Amino acid sequence: MPKSFDATYIKEIRKGFPRINRDFDGRKRIFIDNGAGSLVLGKAAKSEMKSRIDYSANTDAVYSESKANENVIMEGRRAVTDLLNAPETWNIYQGESASDLFFKVSYALRGILDRDSNVVSSYAEHFANVSPYIEMKKNNGISELRLARIGREDGAVDLEHLKSLVDKRTKLIAITAESNLLGNKVNIGEISKIAEENESLLMVDGVHFAPQAHSNVREMGCDFFVFSAYKMFGPRGSFLFISDRALDVIRPFHVDRDARPGTGSYIETGTRDQGIFAAITTVANYISRLSLDLKDFKANEAPRDRRTGIRKGMKRVEEYHRELSKAILEGIENEEGLGSQKNIVLYGISDSSRLGERGTTFSYNFKNLNDKKAESIYWKKFGLTVVGGSHWNLAHDFYSNPSLLRVTFLHYNSMDEVKKFLGATRWISRQ
Ligand SMILES: Cc1ncc(COP(=O)(O)O)c(C=O)c1O
Numbered sequence: 546m547p548k549s550f551d552a553t554y555i556k557e558i559r560k561g562f563p564r565i566n567r568d569f570d571g572r573k574r575i576f577i578d579n580g581a582g583s584l585v586l587g588k589a590a591k592s593e594m595k596s597r598i599d600y601s602a603n604t605d606a607v608y609s610e611s612k613a614n615e616n617v618i619m620e621g622r623r624a625v626t627d628l629l630n631a632p633e634t635w636n637i638y639q640g641e642s643a644s645d646l647f648f649k650v651s652y653a654l655r656g657i658l659d660r661d662s663n664v665v666s667s668y669a670e671h672f673a674n675v676s677p678y679i680e681m682k683k684n685n686g687i688s689e690l691r692l693a694r695i696g697r698e699d700g701a702v703d704l705e706h707l708k709s710l711v712d713k714r715t716k717l718i719a720i721t722a723e724s725n726l727l728g729n730k731v732n733i734g735e736i737s738k739i740a741e742e743n744e745s746l747l748m749v750d751g752v753h754f755a756p757q758a759h760s761n762v763r764e765m766g767c768d769f770f771v772f773s774a775y776k777m778f779g780p781r782g783s784f785l786f787i788s789d790r791a792l793d794v795i796r797p798f799h800v801d802r803d804a805r806p807g808t809g810s811y812i813e814t815g816t817r818d819q820g821i822f823a824a825i826t827t828v829a830n831y832i833s834r835l836s837l838d839l840k841d842f843k844a845n846e847a848p849r850d851r852r853t854g855i856r857k858g859m860k861r862v863e864e865y866h867r868e869l870s871k872a873i874l875e876g877i878e879n880e881e882g883l884g885s886q887k888n889i890v891l892y893g894i895s896d897s898s899r900l901g902e903r904g905t906t907f908s909y910n911f912k913n914l915n916d917k918k919a920e921s922i923y924w925k926k927f928g929l930t931v932v933g934g935s936h937w938n939l940a941h942d943f944y945s946n947p948s949l950l951r952v953t954f955l956h957y958n959s960m961d962e963v964k965k966f967l968g969a970t971r972w973i974s975r976q
Contacts (some may be wrong), residue, residue: 549864574928580953586778596823621822624829635807651677653797669692700727722754726938727893727904737766757904759859762789782821797801880967
Protein backbone atom coordinates (compact mmCIF):
# COMPACT_ATOMS: atom_id res chain seq x y z
CA MET A 546 0.00 0.00 0.00
CA PRO A 547 1.51 3.41 -0.97
CA LYS A 548 2.47 5.49 2.07
CA SER A 549 0.76 8.60 0.73
CA PHE A 550 -1.88 9.64 -1.86
CA ASP A 551 -1.05 10.26 -5.52
CA ALA A 552 -2.77 12.90 -7.68
CA THR A 553 -5.46 10.44 -8.86
CA TYR A 554 -6.34 9.52 -5.28
CA ILE A 555 -6.52 13.20 -4.29
CA LYS A 556 -8.88 13.81 -7.22
CA GLU A 557 -11.17 11.09 -5.84
CA ILE A 558 -10.94 12.49 -2.29
CA ARG A 559 -11.93 15.93 -3.58
CA LYS A 560 -15.19 14.55 -4.99
CA GLY A 561 -16.38 13.96 -1.42
CA PHE A 562 -16.24 17.68 -0.54
CA PRO A 563 -19.02 19.57 -2.36
CA ARG A 564 -17.42 23.00 -1.87
CA ILE A 565 -13.89 21.96 -2.85
CA ASN A 566 -13.66 24.10 -6.01
CA ARG A 567 -16.37 26.74 -5.71
CA ASP A 568 -18.10 28.51 -2.85
CA PHE A 569 -21.89 28.69 -2.34
CA ASP A 570 -21.99 31.62 -4.77
CA GLY A 571 -20.37 29.62 -7.55
CA ARG A 572 -17.11 31.58 -7.17
CA LYS A 573 -14.08 29.48 -8.06
CA ARG A 574 -11.65 29.66 -5.17
CA ILE A 575 -8.95 27.69 -3.36
CA PHE A 576 -9.82 26.94 0.24
CA ILE A 577 -6.76 27.09 2.51
CA ASP A 578 -8.28 28.73 5.62
CA ASN A 579 -8.63 25.25 7.11
CA GLY A 580 -7.08 26.32 10.43
CA ALA A 581 -10.24 28.32 11.10
CA GLY A 582 -12.57 25.52 10.02
CA SER A 583 -12.37 22.79 7.39
CA LEU A 584 -14.62 22.12 4.41
CA VAL A 585 -17.51 19.79 5.15
CA LEU A 586 -17.60 16.21 3.94
CA GLY A 587 -20.80 15.91 1.87
CA LYS A 588 -21.76 12.56 3.37
CA ALA A 589 -21.30 13.88 6.92
CA ALA A 590 -23.70 16.77 6.21
CA LYS A 591 -26.19 14.30 4.71
CA SER A 592 -26.12 12.00 7.73
CA GLU A 593 -26.44 15.03 10.00
CA MET A 594 -29.54 16.16 8.10
CA LYS A 595 -31.08 12.69 8.07
CA SER A 596 -30.65 12.39 11.83
CA ARG A 597 -32.29 15.79 12.31
CA ILE A 598 -35.35 14.83 10.26
CA ASP A 599 -35.70 11.17 11.22
CA TYR A 600 -34.44 11.06 14.81
CA SER A 601 -35.62 14.37 16.25
CA ALA A 602 -37.23 12.68 19.26
CA ASN A 603 -35.52 12.72 22.65
CA THR A 604 -33.93 9.68 24.31
CA ASP A 605 -35.38 7.30 26.92
CA ALA A 606 -38.71 6.32 25.36
CA VAL A 607 -39.81 3.05 23.84
CA TYR A 608 -40.93 4.29 20.39
CA SER A 609 -38.72 3.96 17.31
CA GLU A 610 -37.63 7.58 16.83
CA SER A 611 -36.46 7.76 20.43
CA LYS A 612 -34.54 4.49 20.18
CA ALA A 613 -32.99 5.64 16.89
CA ASN A 614 -31.91 8.90 18.54
CA GLU A 615 -30.24 6.94 21.36
CA ASN A 616 -28.54 4.67 18.83
CA VAL A 617 -27.16 7.46 16.69
CA ILE A 618 -25.68 9.15 19.79
CA MET A 619 -24.13 5.89 21.01
CA GLU A 620 -22.79 5.13 17.52
CA GLY A 621 -21.17 8.59 17.51
CA ARG A 622 -19.52 7.92 20.88
CA ARG A 623 -18.17 4.64 19.47
CA ALA A 624 -16.85 6.45 16.40
CA VAL A 625 -14.97 9.00 18.55
CA THR A 626 -13.64 6.17 20.74
CA ASP A 627 -12.17 4.68 17.55
CA LEU A 628 -10.94 8.03 16.20
CA LEU A 629 -8.94 8.64 19.39
CA ASN A 630 -8.03 5.00 20.09
CA ALA A 631 -9.71 5.46 23.48
CA PRO A 632 -10.44 2.44 25.70
CA GLU A 633 -14.24 2.77 26.16
CA THR A 634 -17.21 4.92 25.20
CA TRP A 635 -17.47 6.16 28.80
CA ASN A 636 -14.20 8.01 28.16
CA ILE A 637 -15.93 10.21 25.51
CA TYR A 638 -18.01 13.37 26.13
CA GLN A 639 -19.47 16.01 23.85
CA GLY A 640 -19.70 19.78 24.19
CA GLU A 641 -20.70 22.95 22.35
CA SER A 642 -17.11 23.89 21.43
CA ALA A 643 -13.56 23.17 22.53
CA SER A 644 -13.62 26.36 24.62
CA ASP A 645 -16.76 25.10 26.36
CA LEU A 646 -15.08 21.78 27.18
CA PHE A 647 -11.88 23.43 28.48
CA PHE A 648 -13.99 25.48 30.90
CA LYS A 649 -16.03 22.43 31.93
CA VAL A 650 -12.86 20.47 32.70
CA SER A 651 -11.45 23.37 34.73
CA TYR A 652 -14.67 23.39 36.80
CA ALA A 653 -14.39 19.63 37.31
CA LEU A 654 -10.84 20.12 38.64
CA ARG A 655 -12.01 22.10 41.67
CA GLY A 656 -10.75 20.18 44.68
CA ILE A 657 -7.60 19.29 42.71
CA LEU A 658 -6.66 22.85 41.79
CA ASP A 659 -6.50 25.17 44.79
CA ARG A 660 -4.77 28.40 45.77
CA ASP A 661 -1.52 26.52 46.57
CA SER A 662 -1.36 24.82 43.19
CA ASN A 663 -0.22 25.96 39.75
CA VAL A 664 -0.98 25.14 36.11
CA VAL A 665 1.77 24.90 33.49
CA SER A 666 1.07 25.72 29.85
CA SER A 667 2.94 27.37 26.96
CA TYR A 668 3.16 30.30 24.54
CA ALA A 669 2.08 27.93 21.75
CA GLU A 670 -1.51 27.82 23.02
CA HIS A 671 -4.76 28.98 21.56
CA PHE A 672 -6.37 31.31 24.14
CA ALA A 673 -9.07 28.68 24.77
CA ASN A 674 -6.63 26.31 26.50
CA VAL A 675 -5.35 28.93 28.96
CA SER A 676 -8.39 31.19 29.55
CA PRO A 677 -9.92 28.95 32.25
CA TYR A 678 -6.71 29.23 34.29
CA ILE A 679 -6.35 32.98 33.75
CA GLU A 680 -9.88 33.21 35.20
CA MET A 681 -8.96 30.90 38.08
CA LYS A 682 -5.85 32.91 38.88
CA LYS A 683 -7.98 36.11 38.95
CA ASN A 684 -10.35 34.44 41.41
CA ASN A 685 -7.56 32.99 43.58
CA GLY A 686 -8.45 29.48 42.44
CA ILE A 687 -4.78 28.73 41.64
CA SER A 688 -1.53 30.40 42.65
CA GLU A 689 -0.03 30.72 39.16
CA LEU A 690 -0.35 29.99 35.47
CA ARG A 691 3.20 29.35 34.21
CA LEU A 692 3.95 29.55 30.48
CA ALA A 693 6.80 27.71 28.79
CA ARG A 694 8.75 29.68 26.18
CA ILE A 695 8.74 28.91 22.49
CA GLY A 696 11.80 29.18 20.23
CA ARG A 697 12.40 32.67 18.78
CA GLU A 698 13.43 31.10 15.48
CA ASP A 699 11.40 27.90 15.11
CA GLY A 700 8.41 28.46 17.45
CA ALA A 701 8.93 25.05 19.12
CA VAL A 702 7.83 24.67 22.75
CA ASP A 703 10.98 24.70 24.91
CA LEU A 704 10.62 21.38 26.72
CA GLU A 705 13.53 22.06 29.09
CA HIS A 706 11.91 25.31 30.14
CA LEU A 707 8.54 23.59 30.53
CA LYS A 708 10.15 20.91 32.69
CA SER A 709 11.74 23.57 34.90
CA LEU A 710 8.32 25.17 35.48
CA VAL A 711 6.70 21.95 36.72
CA ASP A 712 6.92 21.10 40.42
CA LYS A 713 4.99 19.07 42.97
CA ARG A 714 2.36 21.81 43.12
CA THR A 715 1.66 21.57 39.41
CA LYS A 716 -1.68 19.83 39.27
CA LEU A 717 -2.28 20.29 35.56
CA ILE A 718 -0.19 20.65 32.41
CA ALA A 719 -2.39 22.13 29.64
CA ILE A 720 -0.64 21.89 26.29
CA THR A 721 -1.49 21.97 22.61
CA ALA A 722 -0.59 19.04 20.35
CA GLU A 723 -0.06 21.47 17.46
CA SER A 724 0.06 25.25 17.31
CA ASN A 725 -2.85 26.72 15.38
CA LEU A 726 -0.61 29.66 14.45
CA LEU A 727 2.77 28.20 13.49
CA GLY A 728 1.92 24.56 12.86
CA ASN A 729 4.53 23.21 15.30
CA LYS A 730 3.72 19.76 16.67
CA VAL A 731 4.47 19.24 20.35
CA ASN A 732 6.09 16.10 21.74
CA ILE A 733 3.18 15.03 23.96
CA GLY A 734 4.89 11.75 24.91
CA GLU A 735 7.74 13.69 26.56
CA ILE A 736 5.33 16.00 28.36
CA SER A 737 3.34 13.01 29.56
CA LYS A 738 6.50 11.70 31.28
CA ILE A 739 7.01 15.06 32.99
CA ALA A 740 3.35 15.02 34.11
CA GLU A 741 3.68 11.49 35.47
CA GLU A 742 6.88 12.23 37.39
CA ASN A 743 5.14 15.15 39.10
CA GLU A 744 1.73 13.50 39.49
CA SER A 745 0.00 16.18 37.45
CA LEU A 746 -2.88 15.66 35.08
CA LEU A 747 -2.32 16.29 31.38
CA MET A 748 -4.78 18.21 29.19
CA VAL A 749 -4.07 18.13 25.44
CA ASP A 750 -5.65 20.64 23.05
CA GLY A 751 -6.01 18.53 19.92
CA VAL A 752 -8.14 20.98 17.92
CA HIS A 753 -5.51 21.92 15.35
CA PHE A 754 -3.76 18.53 15.47
CA ALA A 755 -6.76 16.23 14.87
CA PRO A 756 -7.12 16.73 11.07
CA GLN A 757 -3.32 16.55 10.68
CA ALA A 758 -2.26 13.30 12.35
CA HIS A 759 -3.53 10.28 14.30
CA SER A 760 -4.89 11.41 17.67
CA ASN A 761 -3.87 8.35 19.66
CA VAL A 762 -4.71 9.19 23.28
CA ARG A 763 -3.23 5.95 24.61
CA GLU A 764 0.10 6.60 22.96
CA MET A 765 0.03 10.23 24.15
CA GLY A 766 -0.63 9.15 27.72
CA CYS A 767 -2.92 12.14 28.35
CA ASP A 768 -5.83 12.55 30.76
CA PHE A 769 -7.90 14.90 28.62
CA PHE A 770 -7.94 15.41 24.86
CA VAL A 771 -10.23 17.86 23.06
CA PHE A 772 -10.98 18.30 19.36
CA SER A 773 -13.63 20.15 17.35
CA ALA A 774 -15.72 18.46 14.65
CA TYR A 775 -15.84 21.59 12.48
CA LYS A 776 -12.04 21.44 11.97
CA MET A 777 -12.47 17.79 11.07
CA PHE A 778 -14.91 17.91 8.11
CA GLY A 779 -18.06 17.97 10.25
CA PRO A 780 -20.43 20.45 11.94
CA ARG A 781 -19.87 22.80 14.91
CA GLY A 782 -19.39 21.09 18.28
CA SER A 783 -16.52 19.29 20.02
CA PHE A 784 -15.52 16.11 21.81
CA LEU A 785 -13.56 15.38 24.98
CA PHE A 786 -11.67 12.26 26.03
CA ILE A 787 -11.20 11.71 29.79
CA SER A 788 -8.89 8.95 31.01
CA ASP A 789 -10.11 6.44 33.64
CA ARG A 790 -7.55 7.82 36.06
CA ALA A 791 -8.96 11.35 35.66
CA LEU A 792 -12.57 10.10 35.83
CA ASP A 793 -11.72 8.76 39.30
CA VAL A 794 -10.60 12.14 40.64
CA ILE A 795 -12.55 14.91 38.86
CA ARG A 796 -15.78 16.41 40.20
CA PRO A 797 -17.88 17.46 37.21
CA PHE A 798 -21.37 18.88 37.65
CA HIS A 799 -24.30 16.50 37.48
CA VAL A 800 -27.51 17.87 36.04
CA ASP A 801 -29.07 14.48 36.70
CA ARG A 802 -28.52 13.40 40.33
CA ASP A 803 -27.77 9.84 39.24
CA ALA A 804 -25.27 10.75 36.52
CA ARG A 805 -22.12 8.64 36.46
CA PRO A 806 -19.29 8.31 33.96
CA GLY A 807 -20.69 7.16 30.65
CA THR A 808 -24.18 8.57 31.14
CA GLY A 809 -25.56 11.77 29.62
CA SER A 810 -25.53 14.83 31.90
CA TYR A 811 -22.16 13.79 33.39
CA ILE A 812 -20.11 16.82 32.28
CA GLU A 813 -22.56 17.23 29.37
CA THR A 814 -25.20 19.94 29.84
CA GLY A 815 -28.69 19.13 28.62
CA THR A 816 -30.06 17.26 25.64
CA ARG A 817 -27.39 16.26 23.10
CA ASP A 818 -27.58 17.23 19.44
CA GLN A 819 -27.86 13.93 17.57
CA GLY A 820 -26.73 15.67 14.34
CA ILE A 821 -23.13 16.02 15.46
CA PHE A 822 -22.97 12.36 16.52
CA ALA A 823 -24.35 11.24 13.15
CA ALA A 824 -21.84 13.44 11.31
CA ILE A 825 -18.79 12.38 13.32
CA THR A 826 -19.63 8.71 12.70
CA THR A 827 -19.56 9.40 8.96
CA VAL A 828 -16.26 11.30 9.34
CA ALA A 829 -14.69 8.38 11.28
CA ASN A 830 -15.84 5.93 8.59
CA TYR A 831 -14.45 8.20 5.87
CA ILE A 832 -11.03 8.51 7.57
CA SER A 833 -10.91 4.77 7.99
CA ARG A 834 -11.56 4.38 4.23
CA LEU A 835 -8.49 6.53 3.50
CA SER A 836 -6.45 3.41 4.38
CA LEU A 837 -7.82 1.58 1.31
CA ASP A 838 -6.37 1.34 -2.17
CA LEU A 839 -7.98 3.57 -4.77
CA LYS A 840 -10.21 0.85 -6.21
CA ASP A 841 -11.78 -0.01 -2.85
CA PHE A 842 -11.99 3.66 -1.83
CA LYS A 843 -13.87 4.43 -5.05
CA ALA A 844 -16.16 1.44 -4.53
CA ASN A 845 -17.04 2.80 -1.07
CA GLU A 846 -15.71 -0.31 0.67
CA ALA A 847 -15.14 -0.23 4.44
CA PRO A 848 -12.04 -1.67 6.15
CA ARG A 849 -12.78 -4.70 8.32
CA ASP A 850 -11.66 -2.92 11.46
CA ARG A 851 -12.49 0.80 11.65
CA ARG A 852 -9.97 1.60 14.37
CA THR A 853 -7.07 0.11 12.41
CA GLY A 854 -8.34 1.85 9.28
CA ILE A 855 -8.33 5.20 11.09
CA ARG A 856 -4.75 4.69 12.28
CA LYS A 857 -3.55 3.76 8.79
CA GLY A 858 -5.69 6.43 7.09
CA MET A 859 -4.32 9.20 9.31
CA LYS A 860 -0.74 7.95 8.80
CA ARG A 861 -1.28 8.39 5.05
CA VAL A 862 -2.78 11.83 5.61
CA GLU A 863 0.29 12.76 7.67
CA GLU A 864 2.62 11.53 4.94
CA TYR A 865 0.75 13.49 2.25
CA HIS A 866 0.79 16.57 4.48
CA ARG A 867 4.58 16.28 4.66
CA GLU A 868 4.73 16.34 0.87
CA LEU A 869 2.51 19.43 0.85
CA SER A 870 4.70 21.16 3.46
CA LYS A 871 7.87 20.31 1.56
CA ALA A 872 6.41 21.81 -1.62
CA ILE A 873 5.24 24.92 0.26
CA LEU A 874 8.68 25.48 1.79
CA GLU A 875 10.92 24.42 -1.09
CA GLY A 876 8.74 25.25 -4.07
CA ILE A 877 7.15 23.18 -6.78
CA GLU A 878 8.08 23.01 -10.45
CA ASN A 879 9.01 26.59 -11.40
CA GLU A 880 7.41 28.20 -8.33
CA GLU A 881 9.74 29.34 -5.57
CA GLY A 882 8.98 28.09 -2.01
CA LEU A 883 7.78 30.23 0.87
CA GLY A 884 11.11 29.58 2.63
CA SER A 885 13.10 31.60 0.10
CA GLN A 886 10.69 34.16 -1.39
CA LYS A 887 11.84 37.73 -0.96
CA ASN A 888 9.87 40.17 1.23
CA ILE A 889 8.42 37.30 3.33
CA VAL A 890 9.01 36.95 7.06
CA LEU A 891 8.05 33.37 7.83
CA TYR A 892 7.43 32.24 11.42
CA GLY A 893 7.85 28.68 12.72
CA ILE A 894 9.89 25.80 11.29
CA SER A 895 11.22 26.61 7.83
CA ASP A 896 13.82 23.84 7.60
CA SER A 897 12.40 21.09 5.41
CA SER A 898 14.55 18.45 7.13
CA ARG A 899 12.25 18.95 10.16
CA LEU A 900 8.90 18.26 8.50
CA GLY A 901 8.08 15.61 11.13
CA GLU A 902 7.88 18.41 13.71
CA ARG A 903 5.32 20.48 11.84
CA GLY A 904 1.93 20.29 10.16
CA THR A 905 0.70 22.19 7.13
CA THR A 906 0.06 25.57 8.76
CA PHE A 907 2.23 28.52 7.71
CA SER A 908 2.18 32.06 9.11
CA TYR A 909 4.03 35.04 7.74
CA ASN A 910 4.06 38.77 7.01
CA PHE A 911 5.03 40.59 3.85
CA LYS A 912 7.69 43.26 4.33
CA ASN A 913 6.11 45.35 1.58
CA LEU A 914 2.39 45.15 2.46
CA ASN A 915 0.14 44.97 5.51
CA ASP A 916 -1.81 41.78 6.19
CA LYS A 917 -5.32 43.06 5.50
CA LYS A 918 -4.27 44.48 2.12
CA ALA A 919 -2.54 41.21 1.25
CA GLU A 920 -5.62 39.22 2.36
CA SER A 921 -7.75 41.30 0.05
CA ILE A 922 -5.43 40.80 -2.96
CA TYR A 923 -5.22 37.06 -2.33
CA TRP A 924 -9.02 36.90 -2.39
CA LYS A 925 -9.95 39.41 -5.07
CA LYS A 926 -7.19 38.75 -7.60
CA PHE A 927 -6.40 35.07 -6.93
CA GLY A 928 -9.48 33.55 -5.21
CA LEU A 929 -7.33 32.31 -2.31
CA THR A 930 -8.61 32.26 1.29
CA VAL A 931 -5.51 33.53 3.11
CA VAL A 932 -6.45 35.36 6.31
CA GLY A 933 -4.49 38.05 8.16
CA GLY A 934 -4.90 39.23 11.73
CA SER A 935 -4.95 37.57 15.14
CA HIS A 936 -5.47 33.83 15.27
CA TRP A 937 -6.17 33.76 19.02
CA ASN A 938 -2.76 32.35 19.86
CA LEU A 939 -0.37 33.37 22.68
CA ALA A 940 2.57 33.34 20.23
CA HIS A 941 1.27 36.73 19.00
CA ASP A 942 2.21 38.05 22.50
CA PHE A 943 5.50 36.15 22.56
CA TYR A 944 6.64 37.70 19.27
CA SER A 945 4.95 41.06 20.00
CA ASN A 946 3.32 40.67 16.60
CA PRO A 947 -0.47 41.06 16.71
CA SER A 948 -1.10 40.13 13.08
CA LEU A 949 0.03 37.34 10.77
CA LEU A 950 -1.22 35.90 7.50
CA ARG A 951 -2.06 32.24 7.97
CA VAL A 952 -2.73 29.30 5.65
CA THR A 953 -3.48 25.67 6.50
CA PHE A 954 -3.57 23.04 3.78
CA LEU A 955 -5.39 19.74 4.41
CA HIS A 956 -5.41 16.36 2.68
CA TYR A 957 -7.99 17.44 0.08
CA ASN A 958 -5.72 20.26 -1.13
CA SER A 959 -3.80 19.42 -4.29
CA MET A 960 -0.22 20.16 -5.34
CA ASP A 961 -1.69 22.37 -8.04
CA GLU A 962 -3.30 24.48 -5.30
CA VAL A 963 0.08 24.77 -3.54
CA LYS A 964 1.57 25.97 -6.82
CA LYS A 965 -1.14 28.59 -7.29
CA PHE A 966 -0.70 29.79 -3.72
CA LEU A 967 3.06 30.14 -4.20
CA GLY A 968 2.57 31.97 -7.50
CA ALA A 969 0.13 34.44 -5.92
CA THR A 970 2.49 34.98 -2.97
CA ARG A 971 5.39 35.68 -5.31
CA TRP A 972 3.25 38.18 -7.24
CA ILE A 973 2.21 40.00 -4.05
CA SER A 974 5.75 40.02 -2.65
CA ARG A 975 6.95 41.95 -5.72
CA GLN A 976 4.43 44.79 -5.51
C1 LIG B 1 -5.77 24.97 18.75
C2 LIG B 1 -7.17 25.45 19.02
N1 LIG B 1 -7.68 25.28 20.25
C3 LIG B 1 -8.91 25.68 20.56
C4 LIG B 1 -9.71 26.32 19.64
C5 LIG B 1 -11.09 26.75 20.02
O1 LIG B 1 -12.01 25.90 19.41
P1 LIG B 1 -13.58 26.12 19.55
O2 LIG B 1 -13.94 27.18 18.56
O3 LIG B 1 -14.18 24.80 19.21
O4 LIG B 1 -13.84 26.56 20.93
C6 LIG B 1 -9.21 26.54 18.35
C7 LIG B 1 -10.03 27.25 17.34
O5 LIG B 1 -9.55 27.81 16.38
C8 LIG B 1 -7.91 26.09 18.03
O6 LIG B 1 -7.38 26.27 16.81
